[in-house]
Amino acid sequence: MQLDETDRRVLRHYLADPDLPRADLADRAGVTAATLSRRLGRLREGGVIRSEGARIDWRRLGYEVEVSLRFTLDKTFPRAFDDFIAAAREVPEVVAIETFLGRVDVRLNVIARDMAHYQEVYRRRILTLPHIAELEALMLISTIKDAEALPL
Secondary structure, rough: OOOHHHHHHHHHHHHHHOOOOHHHHHHHHHOOHHHHHHHHHHOOOOOOOOOOOOOOOOOHHHOOOEEEEEEEOOOOOOOOOHHHHHHOOOOOOEEEEEEEOOOEEEEEEEEEEEHHHHHHHHHHHHOOOOOEEEEEEEEOOOOOOOOOOOOO
């Protein structure tokens, strides 16, 4: 989908403050409310805006530990990826699953209330996932940049 400067301006302001009332968003983007509505509808239909919803701060819900786990799978099993991903989806503490091309096959982001909870999840749920050949854990210390803004 080709974006023009008006689309980019609408997206910039929408990303900066998605909860802004539509009339205020139209003013900031320099368009009428009707134009804003048409543009947002076209961006949704074109798949540029995939969804609108809440971003949850897991820490405010008592989850203080976040760990990124990188897996290399034993690919001698034809269904290694499918089996691993299906099992990982069943772990409630897994909040993200990503696949890669390269040395790392899959990355899971796991949250836990504290280190004792993480240790329990790790031992009982993560280490029992199928077809693990290698595993590396990276504990999140701080998030320096977490922007969904694009260079529009």
